Structure formats: structure tokens, C-alpha cells
Amino acid sequence: MSSLFSLQDHIVLVTGASRGLGLAMASAMAEAGALVVLNGREQATLDHAAAGLHARGLRAETAAFDVTDYSAAASAVAAIAQRHGRLDAVVLNAGINHRKPLLDWETADFERVVSINLTGCFVLAREAARVMIPQSSGRIIFTGSIMGIVARPTVHAYAAAKAGLGGMAKTLAVELAPRGITVNVICPGFFDTEMNTPLTQNPEFDAWVKSRCPLGRWAKPEELGGAAVFLASAAGNYVTGHMLVVDGGLTINM
Numbered sequence: 001m002s003s004l005f006s007l008q009d010h011i012v013l014v015t016g017a018s019r020g021l022g023l024a025m026a027s028a029m030a031e032a033g034a035l036v037v038l039n040g041r042e043q044a045t046l047d048h049a050a051a052g053l054h055a056r057g058l059r060a061e062t063a064a065f066d067v068t069d070y071s072a073a074a075s076a077v078a079a080i081a082q083r084h085g086r087l088d089a090v091v092l093n094a095g096i097n098h099r100k101p102l103l104d105w106e107t108a109d110f111e112r113v114v115s116i117n118l119t120g121c122f123v124l125a126r127e128a129a130r131v132m133i134p135q136s137s138g139r140i141i142f143t144g145s146i147m148g149i150v151a152r153p154t155v156h157a158y159a160a161a162k163a164g165l166g167g168m169a170k171t172l173a174v175e176l177a178p179r180g181i182t183v184n185v186i187c188p189g190f191f192d193t194e195m196n197t198p199l200t201q202n203p204e205f206d207a208w209v210k211s212r213c214p215l216g217r218w219a220k221p222e223e224l225g226g227a228a229v230f231l232a233s234a235a236g237n238y239v240t241g242h243m244l245v246v247d248g249g250l251t252i253n254m
């Protein structure tokens, strides 16, 4: 690994890392030398994910908490900082979707999606900054979505939260740049993960993705790892307030 992309001995927290894109990004960051702390809600699932990384000789710990339990989230960040003496990067990735035609939406469902996908990210970014400001360095990376940039029907709260991450990343980026902290958003297109099972198993939607995306296929979760390593490493030193789209060209295709 070139030192430009090295995360040797970096301490990294990845939320929503029990499976899917979070685990794929954590895995790539661990391959680059980081000690990754995997978050999700279930200790058993996290133990299984960590064991998979350990079996490959990678360093992983777990921190089970719900990102909408804001005091648990703050305590977890503080515990990581206390245990390791620093926190180099957070990948705030935990997220859910809820797909319904507008008139079938309950307000509580809107609030639930926003609390996980946006408010939880705000709280964890603030708690990470509490550790990163005194060390004068850090990387805050959000998992946004192309759905925060372009639109499909039914995903109203998800799109609002993901667009919100884009705005929030920019305000955090300008506020935290003088403290040596960069803040960026990775915006995935359509990846084959559990979240998208209803879509990958829908032949019409599957065909739509394959015809709409210039690369002609769904992305594999591991294809997001490079973006996280780039933004967390020295290679990304001068990149802040950026939305890095990883979508096989879907959003630039007319």
C-alpha cells in the first residue's frame, strides 16, 4: 500500500458496519492499516462481522449502539477516544429506507428515517469533532446517496435526509477546516445490499438499473471501499465539503 493511501494505525469508527456498505468500507480501511470499530445495533451480528475481519488478519473492534440513542452514541465515541487516545476518522453510514406513495406515509415514519439518516449523523459528527478538535486532525465522512441529488418516487424522508447531509457536510467543512478536520459525503448509486433486496428482486427495477447505468450493472459493496480510503487518507488531504458520487455514471446519463 502506497503511503499516500495508508491508514496505518488510524482509529476509525464506522456506523452501520454489521453488513453491506459499512462493512465493505470498514474492511477496505482495515486493509489499508486502520483499526476499525464496527457499529450496528446487534452485538452478535457485529461479533460475526469482526470475526470475518480478524480471520483475514485485520484489526476490528465492535461498539453496539443505536445511532438514535444519542447519549449512547456520545458515550461510544468517548470510550473509543479514551481507549485509543485518538479518533482519526468516522464514517457515518448507518441508514434505513422507507418506500411508500406519499399519501401512505405516516409522519412518525418520516421522523424515524430522518433521525437515523440525518440527526444521528449530526450527533456523531459533533461527538467526533469533540475528540478531533483537540488533536487538530480528523476526517468525517457521511454516506449520502445519489437520492440526495436526483429523485425517484416514494423515498421522501430518505431523499430529504440524504440531501440534508450534503448541506450539513458543507457547513461542517467550512467550520472545521481551520481545526484540521475535513468533512465529505460519499454518494453511492445502486449497490447490491440487503437494503436493496426489494429492488434487486424486482425484475423491472433490476432491468431499469442495468439500462440506466452506463456501466450496465449494480455495484458490489466492495466497490465503495476505495472512496472511503481516499477520503480518510493523505490522498484526500485537500478534499473537503465534497460530494463524491460513486454510481457507475448513472446520474450523468441523460
Ligand SMILES: NC(=O)c1ccc[n+]([C@@H]2O[C@H](COP(=O)([O-])OP(=O)(O)OC[C@H]3O[C@@H](n4cnc5c(N)ncnc54)[C@H](OP(=O)(O)O)[C@@H]3O)[C@@H](O)[C@H]2O)c1
Residues within 6 Å of the ligand: 015, 016, 017, 018, 019, 020, 021, 022, 039, 040, 041, 042, 045, 065, 066, 067, 068, 093, 094, 095, 096, 116, 143, 144, 145, 146, 187, 188, 189, 190, 191, 192, 193, 194, 195, 196
Ligand atoms: N445500497 C445502496 O445502493 C445505497 C445507495 C446509496 C446510499 N446507501 C446508504 O448506505 C448506507 C448503508 O446502506 P446498506 O445498503 O449497506 O444498508 P444495509 O445493508 O441495510 O445495512 C445498514 C446498516 O445500518 C445499520 N443500522 C440500521 N439502523 C441502525 C441504527 N439505528 N443504529 C445503528 N446501526 C443501524 C444496520 O445494522 P443493524 O440492522 O444490525 O443494526 C446495518 O449495519 C445507508 O446510509 C444507505 O442509505 C446505500
